[in-house]
Amino acid sequence: MDIVVQSILNGALMGCVYALITLGLSLIFGVMNVVNFAHGDFVMLSMYFSFLIGSTWGVDAVFTPAITLPLLFIFGIAAYYLLIDGTLRQKYVTQIAVTVGLMTLLRAIAQLVWKAQPRALPYSVIQGSFHIGAYNFMFSRLISAAVSIVVIGGVSLFLSKTWPGRAIRAASDDLDAASLMGVSYRSIYALAFGLGSALTAIAGGLLMTFQQVDPTMGLRFGLLSWCVLALAGLGSIPGLLISGLIVGAAESISMTLWDPRARSLVVYLIFILALWIRPRGLFGRK
Amino acid sequence: MSNRWKAINRALLGVALTVALAVPLLIGSNQYNLVLVTTVLLYAVLATAWNIIGGMAGQLDLAAFAYLGLGAFTSGTLLIRWNISPWLGMILGGLVATGFAVLVGFPLFRFRVREVWYALTSAALVEVLKVAFVMWEEVGGPVERYLPYYDFSLYHLRFGTYLPYYYILLAFLVVAVLVNRHLSRTRLGFYLRALGEDEDAAEVLGVDARTCKLKALMIYAFIVGVVGAIYSCMYGFIHPNFFSSPASTEVAILGIVGGMGITYGPLVAAIFLVSMREFLRANLGGHLESLYLAIYAVVLIVIALFRPQGIATFLQDGYHWVISKVTRSDHVVKADSTGV
Numbered sequence: 111m112d113i114v115v116q117s118i119l120n121g122a123l124m125g126c127v128y129a130l131i132t133l134g135l136s137l138i139f140g141v142m143n144v145v146n147f148a149h150g151d152f153v154m155l156s157m158y159f160s161f162l163i164g165s166t167w168g169v170d171a172v173f174t175p176a177i178t179l180p181l182l183f184i185f186g187i188a189a190y191y192l193l194i195d196g197t198l199r200q201k202y203v204t205q206i207a208v209t210v211g212l213m214t215l216l217r218a219i220a221q222l223v224w225k226a227q228p229r230a231l232p233y234s235v236i237q238g239s240f241h242i243g244a245y246n247f248m249f250s251r252l253i254s255a256a257v258s259i260v261v262i263g264g265v266s267l268f269l270s271k272t273w274p275g276r277a278i279r280a281a282s283d284d285l286d287a288a289s290l291m292g293v294s295y296r297s298i299y300a301l302a303f304g305l306g307s308a309l310t311a312i313a314g315g316l317l318m319t320f321q322q323v324d325p326t327m328g329l330r331f332g333l334l335s336w337c338v339l340a341l342a343g344l345g346s347i348p349g350l351l352i353s354g355l356i357v358g359a360a361e362s363i364s365m366t367l368w369d370p371r372a373r374s375l376v377v378y379l380i381f382i383l384a385l386w387i388r389p390r391g392l393f394g395r396k
Numbered sequence: 397m398s399n400r401w402k403a404i405n406r407a408l409l410g411v412a413l414t415v416a417l418a419v420p421l422l423i424g425s426n427q428y429n430l431v432l433v434t435t436v437l438l439y440a441v442l443a444t445a446w447n448i449i450g451g452m453a454g455q456l457d458l459a460a461f462a463y464l465g466l467g468a469f470t471s472g473t474l475l476i477r478w479n480i481s482p483w484l485g486m487i488l489g490g491l492v493a494t495g496f497a498v499l500v501g502f503p504l505f506r507f508r509v510r511e512v513w514y515a516l517t518s519a520a521l522v523e524v525l526k527v528a529f530v531m532w533e534e535v536g537g538p539v540e541r542y543l544p545y546y547d548f549s550l551y552h553l554r555f556g557t558y559l560p561y562y563y564i565l566l567a568f569l570v571v572a573v574l575v576n577r578h579l580s581r582t583r584l585g586f587y588l589r590a591l592g593e594d595e596d597a598a599e600v601l602g603v604d605a606r607t608c609k610l611k612a613l614m615i616y617a618f619i620v621g622v623v624g625a626i627y628s629c630m631y632g633f634i635h636p637n638f639f640s641s642p643a644s645t646e647v648a649i650l651g652i653v654g655g656m657g658i659t660y661g662p663l664v665a666a667i668f669l670v671s672m673r674e675f676l677r678a679n680l681g682g683h684l685e686s687l688y689l690a691i692y693a694v695v696l697i698v699i700a701l702f703r704p705q706g707i708a709t710f711l712q713d714g715y716h717w718v719i720s721k722v723t724r725s726d727h728v729v730k731a732d733s734t735g736v
Contacts, residue, residue: 140642181559203652204513206512206663208701210649211649211693214689221689222686283677306679333520333523340516369531371531374524378520378524379524381520382517385509385513386503389507396647
């Protein structure tokens with residue numbers, strides 16, 4: 111029994127990071143209805159940036175988002191203006207072709223620069239573990255989960271309290287009405303895209319404290335974040351967090367009780383079932 | 397005038413087919429080049445089949461290699477275990493793939509999963525099958541299972557050279573193109589096209605979206621499943637890595653950049669893009685492993701951004717220009733979506 115609770119706890123901690131990654135995806139998809147197939151590869155890219163900065167200057171992975179965050183923000187805005195902006199009036203398959211192209215490009219670049227073997231940073235200040243009762247917690251995962259929750263809360267505040275945040279929400283509700291109220295859709299879209307990719311920078315830095323990175327990672331994080339989004343539905347940030355917890359815990363339990371190889375199987379089955387049974391998601395508004 | 401057009405079309409098709417038949421003779425005995433043209437053909441068949449569900453019905457299916465893998469595993473396992481000929485195996489493989497398509501497609505279309513969500517579900521299916529087959533030790537498992545080797549055996553569909561596979565795949569390509577052409581002239585084809593343009597509008601006008609999409613998915617899965625049997629014979633083994641997401645995505649991408657719904661679009665895209673990729677891989681691979689992939693990706697993006705109707709429209713434009721010169725008529729119909 112202990113082992114089940116332990117794995118649920120571990121998975122739930124991981125799930126907070128998944129929720130953070132998915133928040134970026136849901137901003138992009140929710141606001142401009144653009145399907146970003148490269149989102150998982152944005153995570154991969156930020157992990158590599160964290161690795162690069164960490165290994166070059168000996169900076170701890172936790173602090174690398176200080177540099178990778180603005181970097182990914184600019185990258186997201188550039189990607190929007192160069193690639194996405196021209197496809198907004200096309201069929202959605204054209205957008206998918208473009209983002210799949212971007213995905214392939216990022217993967218190829220990662221392989222070119224960092225080669226195929228996995229990379230990891232040697233240490234992190236947040237190391238070790240502690241016990242509460244019979245349960246064991248890794249500091250790195252705990253702090254990652256805490257930071258993720260704080261960032262998600264911050265983004266939620268930004269979306270509800272500030273003008274640009276409200277403009278993003280307005281644009282996702284009704285673009286025409288928002289445009290009439292003086293919201294420039296281009297800058298809002300660019301902002302959402304930049305913000306969405308900047309969030310992966312934080313997730314990437316956190317993941318690098320306890321994980322290694324390889325060029326094929328993007329696929330896993332991509333499908334994982336779509337799974338969390340499908341389960342949560344669009345428009346509810348607490349729902350996103352809960353779905354992240356569910357997916358993380360399910361993944362972890364299946365690894366402990368069934369088979370380590372079954373982790374992706376369970377995640378994808380949740381994804382497919384969520385779409386069949388509740389296409390709006392558990393907490394979706396639309 | 398229309399007879400003349402038909403004659404020109406026939407002549408063009410004849411030339412194309414003759415060239416395709418002669419390609420192995422032109423490249424001589426170089427096995428590597430033969431592998432390349434066979435790979436191009438393989439993707440051409442898959443992408444042409446994809447055109448039915450993707451290009452016509454507008455459902456962005458990313459599960460090509462799920463159906464291909466099922467076909468490969470069915471026929472491969474039958475051959476390894478019971479020495480059953482892949483000729484029978486390919487039919488059964490196609491049926492298994494079709495059965496799986498119904499199993500998945502029925503609830504998906506029933507619950508109105510579409511567009512992005514359909515695309516992502518199908519992408520997830522490939523991964524589900526891959527893991528499932530790795531874990532299913534009796535049939536799959538993490539180790540390759542080899543098909544018996546023969547220098548030349550028609551019964552086992554195993555040959556020491558790629559040449560026979562080239563011609564078999566060429567025959568499949570002709571069949572796939574014919575199925576496409578036939579569909580585009582039948583009621584089902586028109587329904588599918590309507591669904592591809594605007595699903596809600598088509599449903600309002602009385603198109604039974606669920607049944608039509610399911611039919612399209614079944615035809616596509618059957619062709620891909622049959623190709624899967626050839627695939628396993630060609631490579632001589634079966635392995636869960638056959639269920640490949642990147643390859644499945646590539647099939648869809650070929651269909652998109654070729655030109656959605658244009659019968660010859662995926663074919664053109666496969667010939668152009670897959671040859672380019674393999675050429676780059678062969679020439680750059682030694683120095684920089686992934687440079688070819690980066691260039692390939694950039695070409696994809698450029699095509700999608702600047703020619704979203706597909707690269708086949710270049711050929712269409714060129715064709716109509718030539719026709720207008722030849723027949724000296726000014727009132728030539730512009731390129732339409734029904735293909736050349």
